[in-house]
Amino acid sequence: MKKAKRCSVFMLCAAVSLSLAACGPKESSSAKSSSKGSELVVWEDKEKSNGIKDAVAAFEKEHDVKVKVVEKPYAKQIEDLRMDGPAGTGPDVLTMPGDQIGTAVTEGLLKELHVKKDVQSLYTDASIQSQMVDQKLYGLPKAVETTVLFYNKDLISEKELPKTLEEWYDYSKKTADGSKFGFLALFDQIYYAESVMSGYGGYIFGKAKDGSYNPSDIGINNEGAVKGAALIQKFYKDGLFPAGIIGEQGINVLESLFTEGKAAAIISGPWNVEAFSKAGINYGITKLPKLENGKNMSSFIGVKSYNVSAFSKNAELAQELAVFLANEKNSKTRYEETKEVPAVKSLANDPAIMKSEAARAVTEQSRFSEPTPNIPEMNEIWTPADSALQTVATGRADPKQALDQAAETAKGQIKAKHSGK
Secondary structure, eight states, rough: GGGGOOOOOOOOOOOOOOHHHHOSSSSOOHHHHTTTTTTTEEEEEETTTGGGGGHHHHHHHTOOOEEEEEEEOOHHHHHHHHHHHHTTOOOOOEEEEEHHHHHHHHTTTTTOOOOOHHTTTTHHHHHHTTETTTTTEOOOEEEEEEEEEEEEETTTTTTOOOOOOHHHHHHHHHHOOOOEEEEEOOTTTTHHHHHGGGGTTEEEEETTTTTTTEEEEEEESSSHHHHHHHHHHHHHHTTOSSSSSSSSTHHHHHHHHHHHHHHEEEEOOOOGGHHHHHHTEEEEEHHHHOOTSSOOOOOOOEEEEEEEEEEETTHHHHHHHHHHHSSSSHHHHHHHHHHOOBBBGTTTTTTHHHHHHHHHHHHHHTTEEEEEOOSGGGGGGGHEEEEHHHHHHTTSEEEEEEEEHHHHHHHHHHHHTTTTT
């Protein structure tokens, strides 16, 4: 997914033994011998292959196979699979955002995984949920991310940090002068605005009793969502957000203001840790603030996963590789190289991981967050919701009018594109 759409309340805690995680499913000697001489292709995320280098070497040695690792932007791998899979030039194992799972399954691009419950139980509830479609498993989580609050320690200390979004509004009223700003966020996008709207009762899709999403129940324009959007509108209306952070280029403007020391705090994600460090910003990271009703701002949990291509000619072996790459031992090694927070529950309190301020912030924020919906109908939410929020931000429409129109548009698109399922 694009950066601005990174992607159920859960706690990254609990203990699972290292030995159980590292082993994965047992295989017979006949299975090993049948894999001898095979070759698997793995599509890994850009600049992340070092994180699985040792695991790949160990798998090759144990199974007497060759594993070729190719780096591709993870958000676009499904797009490439649509062409390369049928042509026979695609991967056996790929990595992708959790919110693309539903669409990929509907298109027949992914292989269902058959792994034991003890393997599935290694991962946080939210991360494994992101890999489920119709109660079937299509991937294993390798990393999670949420939005968090970055603040410039040279402009505001940790002790001075406002505790609520409303307090950040008051802080910004005192500090924003048109060239410098207090708190900034890309609230003209549903990926970020949902953090506020859901805190007052808004939601994307309702859920059935079994936890599955109900695409006919859209909550982006209910009373709580409208109340959240009205609070968001105040930041723009009162000049606390610059006009430049509205629209597609908004993310670049927001990040530039922070790296130039012109914004005290912004909502962003762990994907910017390295960039902000290289920029020399003396920053801190913490969870998102609370709202005036006492609820913490939410966020979408983005999940990266290992998935098996439906076009793989070695699907059983590819599944074993996915299980191996995502086990506890290899997840920790991958974190040490990539700094992406693993989805394994037992690593939540691992000292090597928790010494990272970013990892701690993501872990804490995850308690108040839910996975980005992974059903295909989610594709019909992004654009109408973003368009509505931009009219709210620019004052061209009041929140209720804008969100009602967005919900109506989304419902129409869902009916037109997905009613034949």
